[in-house]
Amino acid sequence: MITFGSALLLFGVGLIAGFININAGGGSTLTLPALIFLGLNSSLANGTNRIGVFLQTLTGVYSFKKENYHQFDVSLKLSLLTLPGAIAGALLSLRIGNEAFHKILAVVMIGIIISMVIPKSKFSNVEAKNKKITPSVFIAMLLIGFYGGFIQVGVGFLLMAVLNYLMKLNLVHVNMHKVFIVAVYTIPALLIFIWQGDVNWVYGITLAAGNSFGAYWAAKFSVRGGETWIKIFLIVAVLIMSVKLFGFF
Numbered sequence: 001m002i003t004f005g006s007a008l009l010l011f012g013v014g015l016i017a018g019f020i021n022i023n024a025g026g027g028s029t030l031t032l033p034a035l036i037f038l039g040l041n042s043s044l045a046n047g048t049n050r051i052g053v054f055l056q057t058l059t060g061v062y063s064f065k066k067e068n069y070h071q072f073d074v075s076l077k078l079s080l081l082t083l084p085g086a087i088a089g090a091l092l093s094l095r096i097g098n099e100a101f102h103k104i105l106a107v108v109m110i111g112i113i114i115s116m117v118i119p120k121s122k123f124s125n126v127e128a129k130n131k132k133i134t135p136s137v138f139i140a141m142l143l144i145g146f147y148g149g150f151i152q153v154g155v156g157f158l159l160m161a162v163l164n165y166l167m168k169l170n171l172v173h174v175n176m177h178k179v180f181i182v183a184v185y186t187i188p189a190l191l192i193f194i195w196q197g198d199v200n201w202v203y204g205i206t207l208a209a210g211n212s213f214g215a216y217w218a219a220k221f222s223v224r225g226g227e228t229w230i231k232i233f234l235i236v237a238v239l240i241m242s243v244k245l246f247g248f249f
Contacts, residue, residue, distance in 0.1 A: 014210025025156020082145025089149025
């Protein structure tokens with residue numbers, strides 16, 4: 001039975017995390033500690049967190065569609081590339097801890113900031129939509145699927161780097177595709193956690209309510225604020241997450 005205080009905490013943390021995840025990434029650095037603080041072990045917290053992740057991305061996809069930002073054919077192609085890795089990662093996460101991965105991710109975050117501020121040539125949205133998936137994108141999406149299935153924390157940053165730097169999509173379209181991709185690969189990962197009994201449904205649904213509310217408004221902010229505001233939000237979020245993962249606070 002969940003208390004009113006616990007429900008309020010989870011909803012509030014979920015709301016903030018949902019907004020962060022749509023515009024940048026790293027929201028799970030808030031939600032996972034909150035779930036553990038409320039008494040869940042790391043594996044149960046990891047599985048429970050996926051409910052919020054899944055529902056927030058569905059809400060994000062819906063919100064982007066309402067703003068007339070969607071390329072479902074491209075999003076689906078990219079999503080399918082992540083599935084094998086996501087399944088393998090989720091299965092592995094049931095057996096291995098994630099501390100070492102946090103340290104590696106902190107270094108990756110700094111590289112993402114550098115990639116985001118490097119000037120790129122101009123391109124149109126039509127060119128971006130018709131752009132072919134290169135071998136480097138194929139491999140990157142497979143590895144991102146694995147990481148997302150394994151831990152999830154910070155996967156949004158990695159997706160943004162691939163879509164922005166390798167595929168040269170602007171950041172509004174990056175976020176549009178990102179939420180669709182995460183929604184798709186989260187399905188098998190969540191099913192694996194459910195199969196293993198590593199989901200607390202009451203906590204998960206309460207967290208997901210906050211996630212979804214934050215994600216809905218985040219998508220509107222992403223479209224209306226444009227690429228400049230997303231870049232500022234992203235850099236701040238990446239810096240905070242990197243410092244946290246290095247253990248400075």
